[in-house]
Amino acid sequence: MAKGTDDTIAVRIGKVLADRIISGAIEPGARLRQDHVAEEFNTSHVPVREAFRRLEAQGLAVSEPRRGVRVAAFDLGEVKEVAEMRAALEVLALRHAAPHLTSAILDQAEEATKAGDKSRDVRSWEEANRAFHRLILAPCGMPRLLATIDDLHAASARFLFAAWRSEWETRTDQDHRAILSALRQGNTESAAATLGRHVQWIGRKPVRTASGATREAFAIVG
Amino acid sequence: MAKGTDDTIAVRIGKVLADRIISGAIEPGARLRQDHVAEEFNTSHVPVREAFRRLEAQGLAVSEPRRGVRVAAFDLGEVKEVAEMRAALEVLALRHAAPHLTSAILDQAEEATKAGDKSRDVRSWEEANRAFHRLILAPCGMPRLLATIDDLHAASARFLFAAWRSEWETRTDQDHRAILSALRQGNTESAAATLGRHVQWIGRKPVRTASGATREAFAIVG
DNA sequence: AAGGCATAAATTATCTATAATTTTGGATCG
DNA sequence: CGATCCAAAATTATAGATAATTTATGCCTT
Numbered sequence: 001m002a003k004g005t006d007d008t009i010a011v012r013i014g015k016v017l018a019d020r021i022i023s024g025a026i027e028p029g030a031r032l033r034q035d036h037v038a039e040e041f042n043t044s045h046v047p048v049r050e051a052f053r054r055l056e057a058q059g060l061a062v063s064e065p066r067r068g069v070r071v072a073a074f075d076l077g078e079v080k081e082v083a084e085m086r087a088a089l090e091v092l093a094l095r096h097a098a099p100h101l102t103s104a105i106l107d108q109a110e111e112a113t114k115a116g117d118k119s120r121d122v123r124s125w126e127e128a129n130r131a132f133h134r135l136i137l138a139p140c141g142m143p144r145l146l147a148t149i150d151d152l153h154a155a156s157a158r159f160l161f162a163a164w165r166s167e168w169e170t171r172t173d174q175d176h177r178a179i180l181s182a183l184r185q186g187n188t189e190s191a192a193a194t195l196g197r198h199v200q201w202i203g204r205k206p207v208r209t210a211s212g213a214t215r216e217a218f219a220i221v222g
Numbered sequence: 223m224a225k226g227t228d229d230t231i232a233v234r235i236g237k238v239l240a241d242r243i244i245s246g247a248i249e250p251g252a253r254l255r256q257d258h259v260a261e262e263f264n265t266s267h268v269p270v271r272e273a274f275r276r277l278e279a280q281g282l283a284v285s286e287p288r289r290g291v292r293v294a295a296f297d298l299g300e301v302k303e304v305a306e307m308r309a310a311l312e313v314l315a316l317r318h319a320a321p322h323l324t325s326a327i328l329d330q331a332e333e334a335t336k337a338g339d340k341s342r343d344v345r346s347w348e349e350a351n352r353a354f355h356r357l358i359l360a361p362c363g364m365p366r367l368l369a370t371i372d373d374l375h376a377a378s379a380r381f382l383f384a385a386w387r388s389e390w391e392t393r394t395d396q397d398h399r400a401i402l403s404a405l406r407q408g409n410t411e412s413a414a415a416t417l418g419r420h421v422q423w424i425g426r427k428p429v430r431t432a433s434g435a436t437r438e439a440f441a442i443v444g
Numbered sequence: 445a446a447g448g449c450a451t452a453a454a455t456t457a458t459c460t461a462t463a464a465t466t467t468t469g470g471a472t473c474g
Numbered sequence: 475c476g477a478t479c480c481a482a483a484a485t486t487a488t489a490g491a492t493a494a495t496t497t498a499t500g501c502c503t504t
Binding site: 255 | 486489
Binding site for chain 1: 228229230232233268271272275276279280281287288299300303304306307310311313314363364365366367370
């Protein structure tokens with residue numbers, strides 16, 4: 001995988017921080033102090049500030065003027081919101097991508113599904129899942145739409161990791177298979193309908209809180 | 223209108239530049255040189271760069287590392303793309319907003335429609351149109367969705383100004399009225415369907431190019 | 445509590461280095 | 475002899491580092 005060694009320091013910092021926020025390595029609400037980050041990356045704070053702006057735009061951080069920036073919090077409402085946005089936009093993308101889907105692409109997507117089914121941890125499952133969605137949507141050729149969907153996927157992954165950080169039991173994705181089979185038959189509408197339902201399926205799971213009690217955690221699983 | 227005197231210089235610069243790009247005061251493809259902007263606003267280049275990052279996220283500027291940033295270009299494809307995204311997302315927002323719409327809000331929306339019908343120039347028409355959409359969608363209570371829609375509105379306005387910069391003939395918006403009447407009757411589905419069609423209506427108009435020839439210009443008019 | 449001082453952190457300014465673009469001088473070819 | 479192309483230097487612009495300033499905040503005193 002290209003490590004992007006040629007892009008700017010600000011971009012590099014942004015990617016690393018995004019990954020940490022998504023994976024849950026930094027907690028929601030945690031403060032991001034610019035000179036701490038600057039020190040860690042052996043830079044000044046100037047590129048750090050630019051990275052913060054990018055995170056802000058992705059919805060991963062929130063900044064209050066003169067008071068610093070903190071990792072964005074999220075609640076069940078936002079999980080639902082992201083799920084519905086993904087449903088609306090991914091269905092749109094799929095409708096435009098469908099005419100350009102080749103069997104080669106669909107085969108790759110099937111591989112991604114299989115990889116997901118074999119995953120023993122959330123991280124690799126998420127990676128495979130994202131690959132599946134990207135493969136079938138990319139041929140729509142709508143860059144702005146794809147960029148927005150990507151940001152929503154990042155948010156989804158965040159919710160997922162928050163709920164399933166430690167334990168993850170293998171699950172086989174029937175929806176992905178149904179979508180692929182509909183696409184192979186040229187039944188775009190059926191594929192779109194299934195996709196729309198698929199990304200709105202919200203998994204719930206009890207997790208132990210810091211105080212020892214258990215609460216329900218929610219995440220988009222698709 | 224709140225001038226936002228308390229937000230950071232970077233934010234202020236970002237707003238001014240965004241307005242210029244949207245209004246067409248700066249041409250698509252034009253380079254944005256950081257120290258020129260810095261000089262104009264009597265600041266250093268640091269807040270300017272942060273403003274650039276914000277513009278980039280909004281899709282109003284594109285930046286190549288070490289080569290500077292330029293105003294984003296756009297073509298008919300992007301006009302269509304934005305129209306379809308707006309249709310998908312505004313319909314979603316309306317479905318959630320509908321249960322929370324009060325007659326007071328609908329009256330305000332009707333006022334906005336009237337103001338639009340009376341507008342003698344694109345700028346004030348656009349303002350009224352945006353107010354209408356925002357009024358009926360805001361009660362959905364989905365901040366991320368609304369923020370995304372806002373960015374798409376900015377893009378729409380850009381297309382509109384590019385095509386209708388000089389001449390603008392008064393037009394009465396039947397769609398807005400149909401949407402309002404459906405909403406007043408509690409017929410959300412009909413309102414949503416009309417809204418979906420409404421924002422995908424793309425106006426076309428011949429404009430004179432720099433070389434003297436005429437070409438077709440396209441814009442979302444809704 | 446209310447107010448003021450001290451500390452810490454964010455924002456912006458100034459300065460430096462490095463990369464990119466333009467210009468210019470020369471050489472080669474028609 | 476003129477034009478064109480290439481190369482190297484000079485200019486310009488971006489990116490980043492360091493320094494200064496402003497703003498918020500916590501603590502202490504009254």
